[in-house]
Amino acid sequence: EAGVAQSPRYKIIEKRQSVAFWCNPISGHATLYWYQQILGQGPKLLIQFQNNGVVDDSQLPKDRFSAERLKGVDSTLKIQPAKLEDSAVYLCASSLDGGGTPYEQYFGPGTRLTVT
């Protein structure tokens, strides 16, 4: 089966510009996650969707970050305006069900964002 797809793989922007990332999860996976992984750190959950509803966005900086998952399939994560500290790898993951039972998350290759 096809894995989690993400694009672009790399992006370089100047601070105060905007940027968008796209993710297409594995077919049939109800739950989709966006993580931020800063160099030398573990992934940090930004937002979790189940189908097209938000389950958890407590760590999403809502003044500049937004995400949507239209029709419960693919998703976009946007940063506007970007700051230097947003330089990181943005990972998308999906799983069959996030409803409280042990589950495996499948990760995409990530988008490496550099803000200059």
Add this chain to the structure above:
Amino acid sequence: GDSVTQMEGPVTLSEEACLTINCTYTATGYPSLFWYVQYPGEGLQLLLKATKADDKGSNKGFEATYRKETTSFHLEKGSVQVSDSAVYFCALSTGNQFYFGTGTSLTVIP
């Protein structure tokens, strides 16, 4: 809050050496525990998991046992290969929430 602490790297080993990467956790409930691996230029992949106390997860020669009494989930392998060079992440899940450790970089030299 819930969290994971894993040993800092980087770790450099010779081929066929034994590997242990320590991981301890703090959780209010009964978490599931995971080890993920990230090979250079690739996304994270699940290596193994354990869902309850005393469970042992294993895959590709790696093992980890869920120890509730010591709140640990150490990753072990008896004989590492060059192809095991990667970053290893310990993680826990308490239902909807997922927490990752900071990662341990392993380099295996021939």
